[in-house]
Amino acid sequence: xxxxxxxxxxxxxxxxxxxxxxxxxxxxxxxxxxxxxxxxxxxxxxxxxxxxxxxxxxxxxxxxxxxxxxxxxxxxxxxxxxxxxxxxxxxxxxxxxxxxxxxxxxxxxxxxxxxxxxxxxxxxxxxxxxxxxxxxxxxxxxxxxxxxxxxxxxxxxxxxxxxxxxxxxxxxxxxxxxxxxxxxxxxxxxxxxxxxxxxxxxxxxxxxxxxxxxxxxxxxxxxxxxxxxxxxxxxxxxxxxxxxxxxxxxxxxxxxxxxxxxxxxxxxxxxxxxxxxxxxxxxxxxxxxxxxxxxxxxxxxxxxxxxxxxxxxxxxxxxxxxxxxxxxxxxxxxxxxxxxxxxxxxxxxxxxxxxxxxxxxxxxxxxxxxxxxxxxxxxxxx
Amino acid sequence: xxxxxxxxxxxxxxxxxxxxxxxxxxxxxxxxxxxxxxxxxxxxxxxxxxxxxxxxxxxxxxxxxxxxxxxxxxxxxxxxxxxxxxxxxxxxxxxxxxxxxxxxxxxxxxxxxxxxxxxxxxxxxxxxxxxxxxxxxxxxxxxxxxxxxxxxxxxxxxxxxxxxxxxxxxxxxxxxxxxxxxxxxxxxxxxxx
Numbered sequence: 001x002x003x004x005x006x007x008x009x010x011x012x013x014x015x016x017x018x019x020x021x022x023x024x025x026x027x028x029x030x031x032x033x034x035x036x037x038x039x040x041x042x043x044x045x046x047x048x049x050x051x052x053x054x055x056x057x058x059x060x061x062x063x064x065x066x067x068x069x070x071x072x073x074x075x076x077x078x079x080x081x082x083x084x085x086x087x088x089x090x091x092x093x094x095x096x097x098x099x100x101x102x103x104x105x106x107x108x109x110x111x112x113x114x115x116x117x118x119x120x121x122x123x124x125x126x127x128x129x130x131x132x133x134x135x136x137x138x139x140x141x142x143x144x145x146x147x148x149x150x151x152x153x154x155x156x157x158x159x160x161x162x163x164x165x166x167x168x169x170x171x172x173x174x175x176x177x178x179x180x181x182x183x184x185x186x187x188x189x190x191x192x193x194x195x196x197x198x199x200x201x202x203x204x205x206x207x208x209x210x211x212x213x214x215x216x217x218x219x220x221x222x223x224x225x226x227x228x229x230x231x232x233x234x235x236x237x238x239x240x241x242x243x244x245x246x247x248x249x250x251x252x253x254x255x256x257x258x259x260x261x262x263x264x265x266x267x268x269x270x271x272x273x274x275x276x277x278x279x280x281x282x283x284x285x286x287x288x289x290x291x292x293x294x295x296x297x298x299x300x301x302x303x304x305x306x307x308x309x310x311x312x313x314x315x316x317x318x319x320x321x322x323x324x325x326x327x328x329x330x331x332x333x334x335x336x337x338x339x340x341x342x343x344x345x346x347x348x349x350x351x352x353x354x355x356x357x358x359x360x361x362x363x364x365x366x367x368x369x370x371x372x373x374x375x376x377x378x379x380x381x382x
Numbered sequence: 383x384x385x386x387x388x389x390x391x392x393x394x395x396x397x398x399x400x401x402x403x404x405x406x407x408x409x410x411x412x413x414x415x416x417x418x419x420x421x422x423x424x425x426x427x428x429x430x431x432x433x434x435x436x437x438x439x440x441x442x443x444x445x446x447x448x449x450x451x452x453x454x455x456x457x458x459x460x461x462x463x464x465x466x467x468x469x470x471x472x473x474x475x476x477x478x479x480x481x482x483x484x485x486x487x488x489x490x491x492x493x494x495x496x497x498x499x500x501x502x503x504x505x506x507x508x509x510x511x512x513x514x515x516x517x518x519x520x521x522x523x524x525x526x527x528x529x530x531x532x533x534x535x536x537x538x539x540x541x542x543x544x545x546x547x548x549x550x551x552x553x554x555x556x557x558x559x560x561x562x563x564x565x566x567x568x569x570x571x572x573x574x575x
Contacts, residue, residue, distance in 0.1 A: 040436070342413050
């Protein structure tokens with residue numbers, strides 16, 4: 001029992017560490033990638049000077065995130081005079097917390113066997129094994145949608161409680177846009193649920209570990225390419241980033257629903273947005289890119305189609321799976337940033353008609369086609 | 383009497399989009415390929431030790447294509463012994479439209495050819511407009527402007543005042559047309575000067 005506690009405490013620390021690191025590093029990645037895309041250098045002036053020396057560590061501007069955090073902490077915490085105090089104070093946390101909680105059901109690695117990893121602890125752990133996932137819930141995907149739905153309430157609360165017309169418009173836009181795209185997102189994932197017959201994310205990833213047609217990795221993106229595109233689009237819209245940043249459109253609404261927020265409260269909104277980029281990356285990886293699976297890799301090493309095999313120890317397998325998962329997340333995040341710096345913003349009516357008149361019918365059509373295919377191949381598909 | 387209905391004149395071309403452009407996704411993919419291509423190209427340059435940006439990393443780096451006649455930072459020319467060629471006539475300070483030059487004149491009995499010299503010569507670069515009128519006005523060719531502008535940025539406005547030492551030494555220039563001692567050859571027939 002105490003062993004379980006130890007292992008899961010480690011998992012939670014790992015998950016929070018990964019998310020916080022992603023949240024901080026992504027601000028840097030976003031700046032640098034935008035700069036490189038635009039033939040610029042990007043932010044690179046902040047440095048840390050080693051105490052008592054003249055050695056200045058610049059590290060390609062990595063410390064700008066640190067400088068930003070410090071700035072937000074020491075800024076004046078401005079509060080508007082006429083506002084709903086309680087809702088105003090609670091809204092950033094309502095946005096921020098569920099974003100972290102979503103990661104609880106995402107499997108970030110295969111099976112961990114502490115007894116095999118540390119032979120000296122084998123007696124203590126016995127034959128217990130732990131999948132690298134904080135919460136093994138049967139309802140994994142439903143939990144994801146339940147929690148990401150709560151962020152809508154946070155955005156709307158922030159908009160309503162600020163007692164500001166811009167904020168209220170932003171909150172309204174956030175509500176309608178996020179609910180619309182939440183629906184599309186749910187429909188796109190249903191195809192995968194039909195194919196895999198489960199909403200448990202861990203099982204879904206395990207089912208993506210083999211190959212199709214002998215060479216293609218059995219990733220969701222190859223079963224459901226259409227749904228993958230729609231899912232990513234809806235997820236970016238859900239995260240309120242360009243080209244769907246209507247709730248905070250600065251040329252129209254100043255900063256939308258968080259106009260009246262300053263200092264670290266505003267920082268929480270920004271941080272939640274950046275962590276949500278990582279969460280979208282993790283979900284997309286889990287659902288469509290095979291999670292922690294590398295092509296041709298299994299729990300004992302690589303087995304290439306030609307019959308060639310490479311054996312790996314358990315420790316290396318676990319480390320490889322963790323790293324593969326992080327790299328995949330980072331690539332998806334980078335793709336989201338590429339989209340954010342390439343496309344112009346939609347008009348508000350375009351955003352909603354895009355969701356209801358274009359993406360929803362496509363998602364439904366995809367679902368129907370998948371259902372027919374699954375029904376006709378019943379038993380032959382995984 | 384019937385009039386044809388008013389039709390607003392169209393000054394722009396109607397966009398001609400086929401189904402391919404209207405489908406939006408393909409054109410988005412093309413745009414992403416362009417921006418992603420630029421990203422990969424620049425990243426490749428950075429990775430291989432070349433510069434993948436158009437930015438000049440000022441002030442560590444200055445552009446090579448500064449115009450040859452660019453009016454940059456001032457230089458006080460010096461005589462071969464290192465003293466400033468300036469005779470503290472205050473013409474530059476008078477002509478300066480921004481009134482940024484301050485000169486204190488002093489008397490030097492050891493140098494009969496140039497008894498008047500500036501004990502203090504300061505330029506306030508936070509107000510200087512780099513018009514070059516001081517260079518035009520100088521009768522002694524004692525002040526010049528060179529094209530480079532190094533080390534001007536400063537954290538406070540007092541750091542923008544540059545004195546005689548800095549102006550003399552940051553880019554030492556001497557006037558070849560006026561070799562030392564440069565005392566004017568007096569024509570005795572005209573009587574005492």
